[in-house]
Amino acid sequence: MQKKIIEIPHTVCPFTCTVNGLGDVYRWKTGQMIHDEFLMSTSGMASFFYLKLKKAKPPFMVFWSQGIKKQYKNLEHIFGFKINIKEGRSFNFALNKVKQEIEKGNPVVIGPLDMFYLEYRNEFFQKIHAFPHFVLAVGYDDTESKLFLYDCDLSGMQILSYNNLKLAWGKDEPGYMKRNAVITFSLSEKHLPLHKVIKKGLLLKANEMLNPPIRNLGIPGIRKLAKEFLGWEKQLSKEDYKLD
Secondary structure, eight states, rough: OOOEEEOOOOOOTTTTTHHHHHHHHHHHHHOHHHHHHHHHHHHHHEEEEEOOOOTTTSSSSEEOOOOHHHHHHHHHHHOEEEEEEEEEEEEEHHHHHHHHHTTTTTOEEEEEOOOGOOOTTTTTTTTTOOEEEEEEEEEETTTTTTTEEOOOOOSSEEEEHHHHHHHHHTBBBBTTBBBEEEEEEEOOOOOOOOOOHHHHHHHHHHHHSSOSTTBHHHHHHHHHHHGGGHHHHOOHHHHHOOOO
């Protein structure tokens, strides 16, 4: 086939691009209304990581979220997704993988994308490099060289040309995800009742904050930072403080 589109219900929820597509499919498949903010917070956001590396610039860093791959691991645990990531391959390989999944009736999350090249985002297109962004691919048209997708910030199906997709999709995000990443996922036919899903997510978040595997994470990490923060002034240069 040269064209196929999967039409599914889409929920607008700004700043949740890494989970918005999975949330759409979860609601579509199960009929259970789980907000994307819940997926985001229980899977990785609202976390804490205090990183200390003497040779890094700056040597002390604080993160309030987890890496996307750990985030997807948590989504597998909480919601029963089976998630697979193909990254760092050629554009043609990645696009063909997307089309193969769509042919099977499976929407696909793709990224990391530079919003400078997303022609449907007027506020960014050829104006501002905003990276990384993720969208849910739901269709393609080879005759028109276009991809059909849902974006967490916008209602309705959006269209992105293959040419701009290639430009947007062609950059690695070190420590996050490599270029041309395709995140395929499936959901078990048997899913937990809503109240059990919520409980599972909250318990995972509480355990990660209260009983992390190392002292630089969660509540122990926050306490460690509180003790050491006043000493940063003696160890950091003015240039270190200016780094973002």
